[in-house]
Amino acid sequence: MGDQERAGVLVLAATPIGRPADASPRLGEELADADIVAAEDTRRMRRLASSLGIDIGGRVVSYFEGNEEMRTPELVAALDDGARVVLVTDAGMPSVSDPGYRLVEAAVEAGTRVTSVPGPSAVVTALAVSGLPVARFSFEGFPPRRAGERARWLDALAGEERTMVFFESRHRLASTLTLMSEAFGEKRRAAVCRELTKKHEEVRRDGLAELARWAQEFQPLGEITIVVSGISDAGGAGGPLTVSMTEAVAIVEDRVAAGTSRKDAIAEVARELRFSRRELYAAVVNARTDTT
Incomplete structure (x- = not known):
């Protein structure tokens, strides 16, 4: 068997961010054909496979933030031996604000082929439904947990011209929106996208101050993505700076x-x-x- 035939492959497989029906047919094929399935949550992954009627024939291992460092060399060794390793996280694309980057980096360094199964993305979905400019955007991930550090971090983004996308915990949503209002301006246009593609999906569009008041009063639940217009969005931020x-x-x-x-x-x-x-x-x- 030649080197090309023995070469392993790392497959980054996107999983639904809400409804299992959003899974692509190819996701099912990859899960069924994998030698190893590395999952952020093995129980959740098995429930998804069951709902899709998929039998996983390969070995299933956990791969999450707490064991990435330990598990990565093991998976790279399997790839080197010719295994087809499929990496999945709880929702969306692995390595994008989820476990996976460390393994991708190691696999690339080892010369292993890395490919993907494209699929749902909370970032792109939130952008699409936000009603805010989408030609240029930046993904900022989760803000820092500590309020003081979060405020300084947001201050540094105050001059960002592109539309910004953030993930946030429901427990910190009201606090983060308040800090965003202080850093970006009370009337800066934004959208809070909750439970995207799920039964109780909600998209709230307003100025940051109003969204902060809403979050404080109603304390919305679920998975949350925040989209905020950039400073150059004349529709909500007032246009480019004209004062030195x-x-x-x-x-x-x-x-x-x-x-x-x-x-x-x-x-x-x-x-x-x-x-x-x-x-x-x-x-x-x-x-x-x-x-x-």
């Missing part, structure tokens, strides 16, 4: 002179002019230092 940082600092100083606290003045101006609060604060401090 020096002019913004002057506006802050005028408000402080009128009686507003410096902290509040910086927050207000950053929100209104769509500057990063952190960058505006640094500019204000530098300006005061230069004049002393």
Whole structure:
């Protein structure tokens, strides 16, 4: 048997983000033909296979965040021996904000062929139904868990021109939308997409401040994807910046002179002019230092 015939293959197989019926026929074929199925949750994967009427003939192993480092060399060795390894996560495409990148990186480094079974994606689905610009977008994944770090992280994205897509836990949704409202502006257009493709699917479209109030009051459940318009979206963010940082600092100083606290003045101006609060604060401090 030649090297080409013995070569293993790593298959990244997308699974439904909601309804099992969204699974592609090829997903079933790959699960049935795999030598090894590596699954983020083996029980969930077996339930999906059962609902699709698929018999998995190969070995099933777990592959999740807690054992990626330990399991990767084992799977790479199997690939080197000629195995066809199918990697699936709980929903969507492996390695995209899910386990898999470490294995893909190792497989590529080992010279193994890596392919995929395309399928559902919460990122693209949320973009499509959001009603926001989709020509250019960035996927930002899950924001940091700690509120302070999350606020600084969002501040750094305040000038992003592309539409942004985030994942978030239902437990932090209201807090994150509030921080987004502070960092990007209360009226910045956004969409909260909940339980996409499932029975209780809901897409809520509004300004960030209104969405934060809604999330606080109703505490929505389920899998959540947030889509936020970029700063260049004239329909919701007010168009590109037309005020320089020096002019913004002057506006802050005028408000402080009128009686507003410096902290509040910086927050207000950053929100209104769509500057990063952190960058505006640094500019204000530098300006005061230069004049002393």
